[in-house]
Structures are given as structure tokens and as C-alpha cells.
Amino acid sequence: MESSAVTLEKNKKLPRSSSLWRQIARRFLQNKMSLIGLAFLIFIILFSFIGPFFSPYVNLGVDPTNINQSPSAQHWLGTDKLGRDVLTRLMLAGRISLLVGLGAMVMSVVIGGVLGIISGFYRGIVDQIIMRIADVLMTLPGLPLLFIMAAILSEWKVPTEYRIYIVMLMLSIVGWPGLARLVRSQILSLSERQFMQATEALGLRDTRKLFKHLLPNIIPLLIVSGTLSVGGAILSESTLSFFGLGVVPPDASWGNMITSANSLLDFQKRPWLWVPPGLAIFLTVISINLLGDGLRDAIDPNMRRR
Template sequence: MELRRSESRSRSQRSANGGKMRNSGVRPLWYRNLVRLAHTRAAAVSIATLVLVLLLSVLGPLFSPYGQNQLDVPNAEQGPTLDHLLGTDDYGRDILTRLMYAGRISLTIGLASTVLSVVLGATIGIASGYFGGWVDAVIMRLADLLMSIPSLPLLIIMAALLSEFKVPASSRIYVVMVMLSIIGWPGMSRMIRGEVLSLRERLYMKATEALGLSTRSRLLHHLLPNVLPLLIVQTTLSVAGGILMESTLSFLGLGVVPPNASWGNMMAAASNLMDFQKRPWLWIPPGVAVFVTVVAINVLGDRLRDIYDPKNERA
């Protein structure tokens, strides 16, 4: 009788403890990782910097008294003043206003080209790593072929073709996005393929096959969630690469062209020795914008990699 009472009390205690655990709840992994990221000083500073850049680029032009291409010829080539906080260019256009508009274009190209390359690269990489065989061989040889061609000369050739066919300035923005995504997907696909090759040999993937789950279910519900951490980190780092590549092309006059402003074509003023020495307000602001944005993105990407790396997970 006493033994039964003891067992009953034990079951009641376990039930109560279970109820407490359910009520308190265990935070999901993404939430715990987000908290860890927010408590990392370098990541917090990077996030704050990127939010500020985004706000200035998206909302800043709405509050500017000047238009992107509004001319003020009497005040052309003027240094920073109260009316023009960062000065004016050769045509009297406000540098601060153009800098914010340029941020829209540079960030959009960096983000859009990265999303395109990640979607394409992840899809191809997962298919290549999971199915193997001739599918893997064909895809990887194509990726090797594209990766063997130096990216910058290839982009310069493609950009020169745009000029040859007289592609409108407004359309070049979209073409640059596609160009950057084309050179970005092979590296992404190889990285994802390597991760999938490792994951598909795990016991839980063998179990899904033994249970007779469909290929779609195995890929979407069991393989993709375990590839996401790598995708998140690489996507973050790729955005910085996209912004740098766009700035390089635009600096060389092969990317975004006037009258549309980008950080790259604004820095082209540094190619003129007179502007470089006598009018630094023309090229220093866009240069600082690129530097700060890329460093912030890279620091954030490094912190994300530290958090998602299993070696750094805390018990």
C-alpha cells in the first residue's frame, strides 16, 4: 500500500514538473541564437550601423530639400556648407542627397544579386549533392567551368557588351543584378553540395529513407533545415561581395551609369587627380559609405558563423 502511494506521488511530481516545463517553454533554437547575437557587442554595433544605413538610404531622400539630379549651378563644386552638408558636385547637385539615392541602388543590387545567386546556387547544390551520379557530374563541371574564368574580366566584357548594344541606363541596373548572380551561384552551389554530401550520410537521413518518406519530404523537411545555417551565413557575406563588385564596375563606368547615382560611380571622381586633391568631398562620402557598410556586413557574418558553428555551441 505504501509502495503504491509512493509511486502515485512520484507520478504526480513528474506530471507537475512536466507541466512547469511546458508552461515555461523551451525557446526555439533561432530565438536563442538571436539572443546570443544581440548580446554580442560587435554584432550589435554592426546591426545598428546597417539599420542606420538602410534608414538613410530608404527614408533619407524623402526629407531632403533637393532632388537626386537637381542642379544648383551657382553653387557648383562648393565644399560642405549649412545648405549642402556634404557639398556639391560639378553640376551643383547635392552630394548628401545623391549619396542616399546611391545607397538605394547599391544596396538593392547587392541584396537582389545575392538572393538570386543563393536561390539558384542552393537549389543546384542540393540537387547535385543529394542525387549524385551524372546529375552531380554535369552540374559540378559547369560550375568548375564558370569558376575557372576570372570574374572581374568576365564582368567587364559583359558590361562592355551593354554599352555596345546601347542598353538604357535604367535597365542596366537589372542587368548588373543578373550578371552578379551568374558569377555568384557556382561558388554557392559547391559549398551547399559539400554540406549536403555530409548530411545525407547521417543516421536521421537514412531513417527517413527507411521510413519511405518521399524525396520532396526528405529534402524540404529534413535536409533543407539543416543547410539553412550555412545559407544564412553565406548570404550575409555575399551581400558585401555584391556591393563591392557593383561599386567596382560602376567606378570603372561599366555598371550603373549617370544620371542614376551609385556609390561606385560617385567614387569615380577620385580618378580625376584635380578632384582627388582639391575636392575630396566628392569621393570621400561614398568611399566611407562602402567601407562602413561592407565592414558591418562582414562582422555580422562572422558573428553569425561563430553562433551557428557547432564547435562554438554551448551546452
């Protein structure tokens, strides 16, 4: 009797943590695979962002006396052809790869979300223009498009420190159309619901309808597709960097670390140069996808594949 009164009291104080969100959390925690994904992702984030503080090699950089060492007690993953510690570089590369993935996701969610909401809500000519642009971007294969954009950037000689932001922007340009379509279709179906008609009857202004009524309804969708798109963005960034078109040295990214596999000698004799970044990409993307799947199942049980 008393305990139920206490929980009721809590409910009153925390209207935000409604039963809906608690249900989602419970469903998510039941899913083993997504918990594994989440755990590994946390590990990778700690590894990349906290790890370098424990490494003695961060500021050393190039060490000509110590090149191409195989793994040892001093260098757990050996050194590369410039004598840099591979483990430390792996951590620093993780920072950049994760940041690029996250940044590209945020940008494409913002661009895709805003454009999707606008075209779904206003329809008509605005919708036509936005969706045709999206169609054009979607009909062009993504990778060649990225290559062309990257090549143009290389021509313009963009300073390397800005390069990762530009890569984020490029990835989000390729990434937003799919999201915009998804959001638009949701908005279209929500607009037909009676509560949207009710907002019209209440004489609410458009901004209030958009941001107070429609946006909260599509947040689960944005969370799920946003999470899943991080993995794709990391992969695309790695691909670009592998070809020397994304993040370029001296900045490390997992993609440009694998570039060493291009040389036959490194490929055959020095697997410590390209296996760790390869594994890092593989495991990170897999765990992001597991996490995304788990979130999707938890947020919307109807979307689950059977």
C-alpha cells in the same frame, strides 16, 4: 513555480521559437562587434531609404548655378560638378548599392542553393554537369569576367533603368558557384546521416526529402554565407560602377560617385565628392562582414576561427 508554468505554456504555443533559435539569438547578442555591425547597417539602411524624404534637394537634380560648392550649412557635403547635393546623392546611391547587393545575394543564394541541393542529392551525371560548370566559372577570375559581360551589355544598349537588375544577375552568376559547392558538400554529408536513410525507409518522395528534411538543415549555412556575400556583391558593384560598367549615370551608386576621383582636380581640391561614398562603401561592407561573422559564430560555434 508559477513563473515556470507560464514559460512552459509559452513554449507550447510557440514551437517555432525553440530553444535552438533562442540560443542562437543569445550567442549573437553577446558578440559586441557584430552588434556594432548590425547597428551601423540599420543606420545606413535608414539613411538611404528614409533619409531622402528629409532632403529638399531630391527632385531638384541639376542646378547649374550652384556647382562644385564645398560643404556648407545648405549643402552639408557640398555639391558636384552638375550642382547636385552630394549628401542627397549619397543617400540615393545607397539605395541602389544596397539593393544591388541584396538582390545579387538573393539570386546567388537561390541559384547556388538549388543547384547545390540538386547535385548533392541526385549525384551522378547531374552532379558532374553542375559542378563542372561551377568549376569553370570559378577558374575564371571574377572581375575580368564581369568586365566582359558588362561590355557586352553596353554594346546591346540596355536601357539604364534595367541596368541595375542586369548588374544583380551578373554578380549572382559570378557568386553562385562557391555557394553551390558549399551547399553540395553539406547535402552530401547530411545524406549519409541515418535520418536520411530513415526517410528512405519511410518511403517519402524526393520533394519531401529535399524540402522538408534537407533544406531546413542547411538554412543556417545559407543565412551566413548569404549575409557575407552581400558585402562582396556591394564591392563588386562599386568596382563595376567605378569603371562605368555597372550602374551608370544618371542613376547614382557609391561606385560611380567615386568616379569623380578620376579627375585630378576633383581628387586634389574637392574631397567631398569622393571621400563620403568611399567611406560609405568601406563602413557598409565592414559592418556586413562583422554581422556575418557574428551570425556564423552564433549559429555554428564549431565554425569559429580560434
